[in-house]
Amino acid sequence: DAGVIQSPRHEVTEMGQEVTLRCKPISGHNSLFWYRQTMMRGLELLIYFNNNVPIDDSGMPEDRFSAKMPNASFSTLKIQPSEPRDSAVYFCASSRSGDSGNTIYFGEGSWLTVV
Amino acid sequence: AQSVTQPDIHITVSEGASLELRCNYSYGATPYLFWYVQSPGQGLQLLLKYFSGDTLVQGIKGFEAEFKRSQSSFNLRKPSVHWSDAAEYFCAVGGGTGANNLFFGTGTRLTVIP
Numbered sequence: 001d002a003g004v005i006q007s008p009r010h011e012v013t014e015m016g017q018e019v020t021l022r023c024k025p026i027s028g029h030n031s032l033f034w035y036r037q038t039m040m041r042g043l044e045l046l047i048y049f050n051n052n053v054p055i056d057d058s059g060m061p062e063d064r065f066s067a068k069m070p071n072a073s074f075s076t077l078k079i080q081p082s083e084p085r086d087s088a089v090y091f092c093a094s095s096r097s098g099d100s101g102n103t104i105y106f107g108e109g110s111w112l113t114v115v
Numbered sequence: 116a117q118s119v120t121q122p123d124i125h126i127t128v129s130e131g132a133s134l135e136l137r138c139n140y141s142y143g144a145t146p147y148l149f150w151y152v153q154s155p156g157q158g159l160q161l162l163l164k165y166f167s168g169d170t171l172v173q174g175i176k177g178f179e180a181e182f183k184r185s186q187s188s189f190n191l192r193k194p195s196v197h198w199s200d201a202a203e204y205f206c207a208v209g210g211g212t213g214a215n216n217l218f219f220g221t222g223t224r225l226t227v228i229p
Contacts (some may be wrong), residue, residue, distance in 0.1 A: 004158075033216070042221045043205065056216065091158060102209055103149070104217055106158040 002026070004107035006092050012113045018080040021110045024073055025094030033104060034067055034077050035091040043091075049075065050097065082114045117142050119206050121220035128196050129228050136191040136223050138206030148189040149207040149217065150180055159205060165189065176200070201227045 005024040013019055025032045033048040047057040049069045060067070064083070069075040079086055093106045120139045128134055140146055147166050151159040163174025170182040180191045189206060203224050209217040 043219045045216060048216055093159075102147070102217075103161060103164055104207075105161070106151075108158045 004092055004094050004105055006090075006107035006110050008110055009108065010111045010113075012115065013082055015083055015114055016081045017114075018078065019082045019086075019112060019114075021077040021090050021092075021112070023075045023077070023092030023107060025075070025092070026096075026105055027073070029094035029096045029105075030072065031095045031097055031102070031104075032069060032075050033091075033093040033095075034075070035093065035106075037089045037091060037109070038087075046077070046090075079112075082112075084114045087113050117208060117218045119208050119218050119220035121204075121206055121223050123223045124221070125224045125226065127226040127228060130198050131195050134191075134193045134196045134200070134225070136204050136206075136225070138189045138191065138220060139187050140189065140206070140208040141187065142208050142218075147209045148180070148182060149209070150174065150178070150189075150191050151205045151207065151219075152176075153203040153205065153222075155202070162191070162204075196225075196227055198227045198229065201225055 007022045031050050034046040035043055036046055037043045046059045047067045048055055052069045067077045089109045089111050091106050091109045093104045095102045095104045118141045122137050149164045150162040152162050153159045162178050163172050165172045165182045173179050178193050180189055182189050203222045205222045206220040207217040
């Protein structure tokens with residue numbers, strides 16, 4: 001049973017470069033979440049989609065961040081241009097509405113370092 | 116407003132000792148409660164969840180948690196800790212159908228000493 005799949009697992013990039021993180025949710029799940037985890041701020045919700053539609057993007061830090069979900073099996077989180085303070089672990093997660101209280105299942109994370 | 120408080124940032128226990136991690140929540144409706152565990156370099160794995168019914172819920176790896184509405188708490192327990200339990204533990208609260216998001220606490224880091 002495939003879980004949430006994220007790529008890349010690790011990325012090191014230079015400041016100013018564009019970063020694209022990818023996510024494939026669990027098949028059959030209709031909600032998708034992007035979280036960011038840092039030592040200073042802990043786990044933060046950036047944005048979540050329901051049935052491919054963005055529902056709450058209030059956690060997106062600024063216009064440099066954008067997220068898309070073109071279909072039920074794929075989502076991207078883009079940072080352009082990237083800055084050193086964007087260094088963090090970015091988690092994608094998915095759930096199925098109405099299923100066991102909307103249990104959220106996490107991917108392994110994308111570890112981003114911006115130098 | 117919804118929130119989760121995990122008052123202990125870091126806990127150290129000896130292997131074989133009992134464990135209790137505290138979680139208090141604030142939620143305007145009937146809460147759905149979760150505990151997740153994160154091992155170093157890994158994502159968050161669901162340990163257990165409470166929706167309704169029996170307030171004592173069993174999870175994986177020998178963990179259990181008890182929902183106490185009067186105290187707005189959902190503490191995680193394990194009778195005998197193993198060295199492999201060393202990890203970060205997150206409590207989360209959500210509202211179920213129609214309220215997809217979960218609100219996470221700041222986590223408790225567990226260290227297990229031999």
